[in-house]
Amino acid sequence: MFLGQYQHNLDNKGRLTIPARYRELLEEGAYLTQGFDRNLLLLSEQAFLKIYAGLQGTNLTDPTGRLL
Numbered sequence: 001m002f003l004g005q006y007q008h009n010l011d012n013k014g015r016l017t018i019p020a021r022y023r024e025l026l027e028e029g030a031y032l033t034q035g036f037d038r039n040l041l042l043l044s045e046q047a048f049l050k051i052y053a054g055l056q057g058t059n060l061t062d063p064t065g066r067l068l
Contacts, residue, residue: 010016018026031048035041043051058065 006019008016008019029045031041031043031045033041033043033048060066
């Protein structure tokens with residue numbers, strides 16, 4: 001899990017540079033998605049699939065479920 005706040009710039013092509021100390025942890029890929037409170041969530045595939053499995057039973061016609 002990555003916790004904290006990081007300030008990074010995008011390059012001229014709109015790419016984000018990943019700090020070297022995190023590259024090895026992300027070699028197998030990751031999911032970047034909008035989190036809560038205007039933040040980003042960077043999840044391993046295993047963590048993402050666990051959350052996704054929990055959401056599959058959510059009723060999308062329910063206003064609370066739609067918030068997710």
